[in-house]
Amino acid sequence: MAERRVYNGGMMSAPAGRIAVILPFIFMILFSGCVTQDNTWSMTINGDQDAIINESVYNKMINCSSTYDCIKGIPLEIFLYYYGIYPVESVSFADKTYLWEDVAYVSAKDIEMMVLPNGTVFYDGAITQTDHINVDVSDLPPVSTLSIAPSILDALGIEDTEGSIIENKTDRIVLFYIDGMGYGRYLNASSEGIINNITAMGPPIKAIDVYPSISRANSRAMVTGIAPDITKGDLKSSMPDGVTILHKVSDNGLKAVWVGGISSPVYLDDHIVYNLDSNANGSQDDEVAEEAIRQYESGADLMIVHFKNTDSVMHDYGPESAEAREALSYADALAGNIIHHLDPGTVVIIFSDHGGHYTEEGGNHGTLLPEDMIVPIFVHTI
Numbered sequence: 001m002a003e004r005r006v007y008n009g010g011m012m013s014a015p016a017g018r019i020a021v022i023l024p025f026i027f028m029i030l031f032s033g034c035v036t037q038d039n040t041w042s043m044t045i046n047g048d049q050d051a052i053i054n055e056s057v058y059n060k061m062i063n064c065s066s067t068y069d070c071i072k073g074i075p076l077e078i079f080l081y082y083y084g085i086y087p088v089e090s091v092s093f094a095d096k097t098y099l100w101e102d103v104a105y106v107s108a109k110d111i112e113m114m115v116l117p118n119g120t121v122f123y124d125g126a127i128t129q130t131d132h133i134n135v136d137v138s139d140l141p142p143v144s145t146l147s148i149a150p151s152i153l154d155a156l157g158i159e160d161t162e163g164s165i166i167e168n169k170t171d172r173i174v175l176f177y178i179d180g181m182g183y184g185r186y187l188n189a190s191s192e193g194i195i196n197n198i199t200a201m202g203p204p205i206k207a208i209d210v211y212p213s214i215s216r217a218n219s220r221a222m223v224t225g226i227a228p229d230i231t232k233g234d235l236k237s238s239m240p241d242g243v244t245i246l247h248k249v250s251d252n253g254l255k256a257v258w259v260g261g262i263s264s265p266v267y268l269d270d271h272i273v274y275n276l277d278s279n280a281n282g283s284q285d286d287e288v289a290e291e292a293i294r295q296y297e298s299g300a301d302l303m304i305v306h307f308k309n310t311d312s313v314m315h316d317y318g319p320e321s322a323e324a325r326e327a328l329s330y331a332d333a334l335a336g337n338i339i340h341h342l343d344p345g346t347v348v349i350i351f352s353d354h355g356g357h358y359t360e361e362g363g364n365h366g367t368l369l370p371e372d373m374i375v376p377i378f379v380h381t382i
């Protein structure tokens with residue numbers, strides 16, 4: 001009797017006891033089944049068991065699939081960005097090393113390096129089986145362009161943030177968005193003395209942008225402080241991933257405006273003023289600069305001024321071409337003219353969405369190359 005009471009007091013009926021014995025076996029069978037499925041193929045990156053590409057990681061990124069000439073895969077860069085392994089200098093597997101500038105060079109007109117659904121690597125017409133990839137990266141700057149949005153809100157007294165890149169509080173902020181001015185391009189132009197209005201803003205912060213290093217992804221990130229969710233796959237969307245700083249600023253009774261050309265890389269509904277090339281000189285940037293002065297003088301508290309021609313010319317002629325240097329110098333002159341109209345206490349930020357690398361046709365960007373991903377951020381109080 002005593003034994004039976006103890007048994008019943010344990011609150012486990014005989015069938016429940018059997019289930020408790022059987023369940024671990026069921027889990028073991030199920031779990032080992034999953035493991036077997038995941039291990040059908042896998043690749044470690046730099047020998048790190050926490051940075052692995054396998055079927056389950058592949059399926060997580062499935063929305064990022066690309067198809068070229070009937071070959072469907074996911075760009076290797078997607079996985080490298082996911083694991084924070086960038087900016088990429090080179091990638092090695094199966095006893096071969098691929099300089100990323102060569103891979104990126106080809107990708108402008110050809111097929112990028114992809115992981116195929118069966119776990120092989122496809123590049124330049126060849127399919128390679130490997131279980132490990134080594135990636136050589138250059139230094140990752142500690143500051144990200146994602147810190148711009150929270151810093152602006154902090155400086156204007158709208159939302160507090162830790163580690164703001166703007167030291168003081170202010171009533172007015174003007175952000176110059178100079179498209180395609182990578183860190184290397186800035187350094188060269190600076191040493192040539194052709195961007196003196198920009199360099200007068202003091203030494204820049206070396207910053208990393210977000211992937212892909214294109215205007216849409218990076219202008220979305222700049223106005224929200226939110227990195228693109230690469231698992232969603234809509235990397236080229238112009239819809240912001242959250243409430244933008246322009247909306248937050250205007251919700252606080254202040255005036256926020258984006259002044260740009262005929263198109264914008266980010267959707268901002270009524271917070272944007274478009275400008276045509278009304279003098280037909282081939283660029284809207286001069287019209288943008290004139291409109292920016294009008295907007296500032298009519299009381300804009302937060303103004304983003306987008307100069308686009310610096311990128312267009314880089315695509316046509318290459319990032320360090322005479323034409324690209326001239327375009328940068330022209331943007332500098334336009335920015336300088338606006339800066340002369342700013343009141344003391346106004347904070348100036350100079351931002352670029354991405355850099356660029358050479359291709360056969362001129363220049364391009366969008367990759368994990370340091371030339372594409374590292375940009376300067378200037379912060380200066382007038």
Ligand SMILES: [Zn+2]
Nearest residue numbers: 180311315365
């Ligand atoms: Zn571009």
